[in-house]
Amino acid sequence: MATQAAPALKEIFDRARLQHIATEMAAISPAFDAGRFMALAAGNLDDLGIMQRLRQTAVSLHGALPENFEKAIEALYELAPRIGHGFASIVLPEFVALYGKAHFELSMQALKFFTRYGSAEFAIRHFLVEDFERTLGVMRSWAHDDNEHVRRLASEGSRPRLPWSFQMKQLIFDPTPTAPILEALRNDPSLYVRKSVANHLNDISKDHPEKVVDRMSSWNLDDKYTAWIVRHALRTLIKKGDASALGLIGTTGKPLVRVEAFAVTPAAIVLGGQITLKASIVSTAEASQKLVVDYAVHxxxxxxxxxxxxxxxxxxxxxxGGQKELSISQVVRDFTTRKHYPGHHQIELIVNGETLAGGGFELRG
Structure with a gap:
């Protein structure tokens, strides 16, 4: 039986969702023009991607609400818990980013509130561009907030290379302004926050690997939360075999091993098929070794x-002299971020950053 394709991400903002927003907004504010909102928000919808739909929905709210920003925000505060979908709720911070730059204090309060329903990570970056020091000062205070969503916003919104948003060139060149945020959150008890901190540090490692390693070298790695962040923050450097990063997580440097019976099966698949990698790694060292084993697909x-x-x-x-049998399987299928094409796909087995074995499989059209 053929599996049904998952709906496209852009369908988060489908006509049913827009109608739901219109209905809820009309119940909150008698001044809201639900008909005008639907006409604006649903126009040309099929031709728009998810972020375009997000922007169009925010613009449409502005077109159907009173022009006074303060009054509009009051109504949107009531709408926030009624939208009922995390990503769809990002339309509220988007509204603030589009129309709130002349109302800094009110906008900061609104983003702090809205991020609990749908992350304001994209919206806050527009204020960083507009007034970097003032906005970052507010975000540094958010790093100490009681709410995990607000603390996460402090880290996620100031990432140098936040996916789905524009890059913060100033922070790519010099990431030190966000150091107080990362220091405040380096042992945060919330996994939601820790993931953001690790991703933030991983962003920095792509341009300033030595700064990231130096910073985390001074952290208490006996703290389980800090250790988790460090391990995930160094993932790009570890995959590259960076000696300093590998040393920070306790690996033993150059691997003294041999790889026996490395195999990739089956030799050929079609899209949607599964490959399996198997290998036996044998120590040739006279002391115990801590090893990071990865694999690469070309x-x-x-x-x-x-x-x-x-x-x-x-x-x-x-x-x-120890030996370890390793095995992993992977389904080869298309994603929104990666499309596969027929041909030979080389696979490498990598230990502590060194390629020690190779194989591959054929993807048939």
Whole structure:
């Protein structure tokens, strides 16, 4: 039986969702023009992607609400808990980003409130561009807030390379202004917050690897929350075999091992099929070794050539002469972020950043 494709992300803002927003908004504010909102928000909807629909919905709210920003925000405060969908609720911070720059204090309060329903990480970046120091000062205070959503916003909104948003070039060049935020959150008890801090640090590691390693070298890695952040923050550097990053998580440097019976099966699949990697790693060292084992797939590109992506396999500790059997399976299917093309896909087995074995499989059209 064929599996039904998941709905496109843009369908988060489908006509039913827009009608729901219109109905709820009309119940809150008699001055809200629900008909005008639907005419504006649903116009040309099929041709728009998710972020375009998000923007159009925010613009449409502005077109159907009173022009006074303060009164509009009061109504949107009531709407926030009624939308009922995390991503759809991002329309409220988007409204603030579009129309609140002349009302800084009110906008900061609104973003702090709205982020509890739908993250304000995209919206706050517009204020960073408009008034960097003032906005970052507010975000530093948010890092100490009691609410995990607000604390996360402090880190996520100031990431240098936030996905789905524009890059903060100023922070790519010099990431030190966000250091107080990261220091405040380095052992946060919330996994939601810790993931953001790790991603923020991983962003920085792409441009300033030495700064990231130096900073985290002074942290207490005996703290389980801090150790979690460090391990995930260093993932890009670890995949590259960065010696300082590997040393920080306790690996033993150059791997003294041999790889036996590395295999990729089956030899050929079609899209949607599954491959399995198996390997036996044997220690040749006289002391125990902590090893990070990854694998890389060289995906065939549409125009020819390949693009390499590294995946985590396992972290292991091998005693002298010890042996470890490893196995992992992966389904090869298309995603919104990656489309597959027929051809030979090379696979590497990587231990502590060194490629020690290779194989591959054929993807047939």
């Amino acid at each position: 995906y065939v590109k549409k125009a020819g050539g390949t693009s390499k992506k590294v995946f985590k396999l396992k972290e292991i500790t091998l005693p002298p």
